[in-house]
Amino acid sequence: MTLITCLEIANNYPENIRINSTKQTNGKFSAVCYRLKDGEIHKLILSTQPIFGTEEEANNSLHTIANMCKNKYK
Secondary structure (H helix, E strand, O other): OOHHHHHHHHHHOOOOEEEEEEEOOOOOEEEEEEEEEOOEEEEEEEEOOOOEOOHHHHHHHHHHHHHHHHHHHO
């Protein structure tokens, strides 16, 4: 992850960030992190490979990253 991505997350989490996960063809879950603008998806910021066993695990991984960015740069 680049510094600019981390700063964007830090300055927008949690109000303007949406984190979702989806089950993939291998049966595992991947997660995505979107930046919101006016409540709508503006752009994709981060995504993971389908390596998580549950939806909750996938979501928590990106929430952890977002919290780390916020704690370090906000």
